[in-house]
Amino acid sequence: MNKRPVFRTALCDMLGVEYPVMLAGMGTAGGYTLTAAVSNAGGLGMLGATFLWPDELRSWIRKTRELTDKPFGVDILLPAAIPKDFDLGKIKEYIPPEHTAFIQKMARDFGVEGARMKEWPISEEFGRSQFQVVKEEKVPFFALGLGTPDWLIPEAHEAGIKIVSLCGNVRNSVKLKKMGADIIIAQGHDAGGHTGRIGTFALVPQVVDAVDPTPVVAAGGIADGRGLVAALALGAIGAWCGTAFLATHECFVDFVELGMLNRATIDAYYRKLIDSDEEAEQITRIYSGKTTRAFKNKLDEAWEKSGLKTLPMPLQSMLMADLVQGMMEKGETEYFPMFAGQVTGLIKKVRSTQEVMDDIIGGAVKILGEKFPAGLTIKA
Numbered sequence: 072m073n074k075r076p077v078f079r080t081a082l083c084d085m086l087g088v089e090y091p092v093m094l095a096g097m098g099t100a101g102g103y104t105l106t107a108a109v110s111n112a113g114g115l116g117m118l119g120a121t122f123l124w125p126d127e128l129r130s131w132i133r134k135t136r137e138l139t140d141k142p143f144g145v146d147i148l149l150p151a152a153i154p155k156d157f158d159l160g161k162i163k164e165y166i167p168p169e170h171t172a173f174i175q176k177m178a179r180d181f182g183v184e185g186a187r188m189k190e191w192p193i194s195e196e197f198g199r200s201q202f203q204v205v206k207e208e209k210v211p212f213f214a215l216g217l218g219t220p221d222w223l224i225p226e227a228h229e230a231g232i233k234i235v236s237l238c239g240n241v242r243n244s245v246k247l248k249k250m251g252a253d254i255i256i257a258q259g260h261d262a263g264g265h266t267g268r269i270g271t272f273a274l275v276p277q278v279v280d281a282v283d284p285t286p287v288v289a290a291g292g293i294a295d296g297r298g299l300v301a302a303l304a305l306g307a308i309g310a311w312c313g314t315a316f317l318a319t320h321e322c323f324v325d326f327v328e329l330g331m332l333n334r335a336t337i338d339a340y341y342r343k344l345i346d347s348d349e350e351a352e353q354i355t356r357i358y359s360g361k362t363t364r365a366f367k368n369k370l371d372e373a374w375e376k377s378g379l380k381t382l383p384m385p386l387q388s389m390l391m392a393d394l395v396q397g398m399m400e401k402g403e404t405e406y407f408p409m410f411a412g413q414v415t416g417l418i419k420k421v422r423s424t425q426e427v428m429d430d431i432i433g434g435a436v437k438i439l440g441e442k443f444p445a446g447l448t449i450k451a
């Protein structure tokens with residue numbers, strides 16, 4: 072017998088799901104296990120495929136389907152933001168020698184010189200090859216952070232795929248509406264991972280007004296029923312949640328098989344999520360060259376002391392990649408990037424994905440079904 076409460080918005084019909092909650096795309100955290108778990112819990116799982124090569128992506132899509140018969144999507148970062156004047160063949164030559172020297176010294180000091188991170192060729196060609204797999208595997212939703220390239224939406228629509236595009240300001244939301252994005256994620260400053268300058272409460276209603284009637288989903292700082300109800304009050308039709316699902320048993324685990332995480336890193340991540348308050352993170356450019364919210368750590372401190380300027384995307388991530396991999400392999404978790412949003416103060420323990428979803432939906436039902444009718448007085 073299904074005892075799950077009913078809590079639906081227009082987003083549920085658009086996505087074919089029970090609850091208006093989307094798992095945020097998280098390229099280092101949301102593998103097939105978490106994606107399927109969110110879909111099974113009634114939301115829309117999103118496979119964080121940023122770092123997946125086409126054959127890996129195909130395999131992870133199929134593994135997701137082994138774990139759920141519910142809808143899910145795929146999320147990547149497409150390089151709309153990469154400066155056009157880079158010759159990608161010679162890309163490493165753009166990294167200044169003083170930057171390389173600093174990183175090499177750190178690698179020497181920590182004894183992690185031989186480490187090599189999984190290659191991630193940030194290029195339009197790579198993004199196209201990922202999209203091709205999404206098409207072939209008939210995944211119904213494709214999400215993009217950091218920009219949506221012009222060619223994508225017509226091709227996606229022809230294949231019957233809905234495009235979910237992230238933005239951090241009104242200007243970009245209007246651009247996405249004109250391009251024909253099906254769902255716009257208004258992602259506020261509070262968010263973990265790459266993030267913009269405008270707070271969620273200010274951003275969402277302004278995007279809702281600017282792109283009407285395109286549906287808007289709110290992101291950044293939503294981790295329980297209160298956040299979901301607030302998102303709906305701001306005019307969004309649902310929530311895109313990342314940090315809320317980080318402290319779950321299903322999160323991170325699949326990235327171990329790619330060599331991108333190990334047990335020590337995952338346990339350290341959980342500890343940080345549980346122990347941290349809302350001030351534990353900071354905005355930094357050291358991981359990708361773009362503003363990213365991550366836990367403060369010693370790698371940031373070391374970079375700051377160096378006095379070096381961060382490089383534009385994709386140079387900064389290429390510069391850092393092998394050092395970060397080495398720190399992960401050696402268990403130097405204070406020198407390893409851990410993206411997380413400002414809601415970490417709400418996270419008290421590692422739970423199952425189902426428990427997190429129950430908390431979000433149960434909390435929202437309580438507010439709207441019990442608290443408001445009891446305590447609210449309105450005179451028109």
Ligand SMILES: Cc1cc2nc3c(=O)[nH]c(=O)nc-3n(C[C@H](O)[C@H](O)[C@H](O)COP(=O)(O)O)c2cc1C
Binds near residue numbers: 100217258291315
């Ligand atoms: C660990 C982590 C990894 C992320 N990786 C990606 C990514 O690969 N692609 C993407 O579009 N957004 C990425 N994001 C941003 C999320 O999609 C989302 O917008 C954000 O988590 C929402 O804010 P919240 O963390 O407060 O819920 C990431 C966020 C986190 C916390």
